[in-house]
Amino acid sequence: MSINALKGFKDIVPGEVETWQFIEKTARDIFHRFDLAEIKVPILEKTDLFIRSIGDTTDIVEKEMYTFIDRNGASLTLRPEGTASVLRAYIENGLLAKKTVQKLYTIGPMFRHERPQKGRLRQFHQMSVEVLGSDHPRVDAEMMAMATLIMRELGLSASLEINSLGCPQCRPAFNKALLDFLHQTESICDDCRRRRETNPLRVLDCKSAHCQEQYLRSPSILDFLCSDCTTHFARVKEGLELLAIPYRVNSFMVRGLDYYTRTTFELVTGDLGAQSAVGAGGRYDGLVKQLGGPDVPGIGFAMGMERLALLLEQQGKTLAAPGLDLYVVALGSAAQSKGFALTQALRHAGLTATMDYQDRSLKNQMKQAGKAMARFALIMGEEELARGEAVLRNMESSGQVPFVLTGEVGTWARELAAKVI
Ligand code: HAM
Numbered sequence: 121m122s123i124n125a126l127k128g129f130k131d132i133v134p135g136e137v138e139t140w141q142f143i144e145k146t147a148r149d150i151f152h153r154f155d156l157a158e159i160k161v162p163i164l165e166k167t168d169l170f171i172r173s174i175g176d177t178t179d180i181v182e183k184e185m186y187t188f189i190d191r192n193g194a195s196l197t198l199r200p201e202g203t204a205s206v207l208r209a210y211i212e213n214g215l216l217a218k219k220t221v222q223k224l225y226t227i228g229p230m231f232r233h234e235r236p237q238k239g240r241l242r243q244f245h246q247m248s249v250e251v252l253g254s255d256h257p258r259v260d261a262e263m264m265a266m267a268t269l270i271m272r273e274l275g276l277s278a279s280l281e282i283n284s285l286g287c288p289q290c291r292p293a294f295n296k297a298l299l300d301f302l303h304q305t306e307s308i309c310d311d312c313r314r315r316r317e318t319n320p321l322r323v324l325d326c327k328s329a330h331c332q333e334q335y336l337r338s339p340s341i342l343d344f345l346c347s348d349c350t351t352h353f354a355r356v357k358e359g360l361e362l363l364a365i366p367y368r369v370n371s372f373m374v375r376g377l378d379y380y381t382r383t384t385f386e387l388v389t390g391d392l393g394a395q396s397a398v399g400a401g402g403r404y405d406g407l408v409k410q411l412g413g414p415d416v417p418g419i420g421f422a423m424g425m426e427r428l429a430l431l432l433e434q435q436g437k438t439l440a441a442p443g444l445d446l447y448v449v450a451l452g453s454a455a456q457s458k459g460f461a462l463t464q465a466l467r468h469a470g471l472t473a474t475m476d477y478q479d480r481s482l483k484n485q486m487k488q489a490g491k492a493m494a495r496f497a498l499i500m501g502e503e504e505l506a507r508g509e510a511v512l513r514n515m516e517s518s519g520q521v522p523f524v525l526t527g528e529v530g531t532w533a534r535e536l537a538a539k540v541i
Pocket residue numbers: 200201202203232234239240241242243244245246248249250376377397398399400401402403419420421422423424425426427
């Protein structure tokens with residue numbers, strides 16, 4: 121019996137991977153235009169890192185982490201998101217000393233033991249950005265501009281929803297009002313009942329539709345913002361207006377992670393079934409300090425690559441694998457040996473080239489060249505080779521011209537490259 125991949129873990133096979141490469145290339149290019157530097161961080165971290173950052177009463181920490189005890193008895197976790205790891209790396213590598221504002225991005229897999237469904241995997245991939253060292257509201261607007269530009273250059277659209285979650289100054293008054301409301305709201309689930317005592321804001325993030333219906337009447341955090349947070353939020357909105365980025369304020373958006381302060385945002389679409397967010401993020405001004413680093417503000421966002429790929433696929437915008445430049449069709453052992461060396465020389469010359477090793481017939485090899493979407497085929501038979509000649513065939517037009525084989529294979533390859541590229 122064959123062994124299958126785990127539920128919620130997906131292979132990205134040829135035919136799909138080209139779309140992923142397009143997504144990644146587009147994002148990398150945009151990250152570069154915004155002057156971000158790439159950082160690569162480990163997939164496995166100490167469990168405490170996520171408990172301390174994401175929060176111990178979040179769904180992620182309570183229910184979704186892949187946590188295990190390793191051979192040394194340490195509790196380790198496959199990262200459920202990237203922010204905590206990037207901030208740990210920022211602190212550990214003293215990146216603050218190298219640049220007062222660090223703008224970083226990372227791309228890679230994340231792991232959450234959620235119920236798999238359309239657009240929701242247990243291993244999924246994020247492209248995420250973290251900017252550390254500035255609390256300027258224009259940085260918040262710039263983050264949203266970056267996420268919006270990625271969508272635009274992928275040919276996709278989504279709506280931007282924004283909110284402010286306040287700061288440690290104003291959150292307690294809101295928490296109290298929310299708690300009062302929750303005490304008057306009886307028909308809520310057990311999780312919400314439990315969480316309202318420890319972390320009332322978390323309740324608003326409940327996945328139950330019944331709970332969500334009740335919470336439509338909950339107090340709005342925006343009515344509780346202190347004057348600094350009100351000003352900050354106004355300036356974020358002003359920044360978005362200066363950049364002509366449309367947005368909608370959604371005061372119910374609380375995000376599923378505890379570290380957020382002030383601005384939060386999501387890019388939402390109705391095209392992903394129950395999963396509406398294709399990208400999301402926000403400000404986390406106390407988090408670096410909370411993780412043992414300096415008191416440095418930060419903001420970031422992440423985009424889900426599976427969701428982007430799904431949207432592209434739904435719109436018929438998937439990409440085909442690029443074809444070959446040249447297929448070497450060799451007949452007979454002498455031509456095959458020359459062809460073998462030539463194919464390698466073609467690659468040295470910068471061409472995408474391959475040949476067949478199965479000793480197939482001419483007809484069959486031409487079929488292979490067609491399947492490989494080769495733009496050209498170089499046909500070499502024993503007799504032609506002896507005469508110092510081959511045939512260069514344009515696979516699209518079916519036009520053929522003789523190709524004179526003078527000198528060494530390296531020379532042939534360079535001449536072919538000049539004709540084909
Ligand atoms: P998040 O909202 O948990 O935020 O995830 C960000 C994005 O990752 C989502 O909008 C979605 O596109 C994708 N995503 C999340 N879970 C899954 C899943 N199970 N399957 C497929 N895609 C998924 C964060 O992770 C924060 N670290 C974002 C951030 C960065 N905030 C500040 N900096």
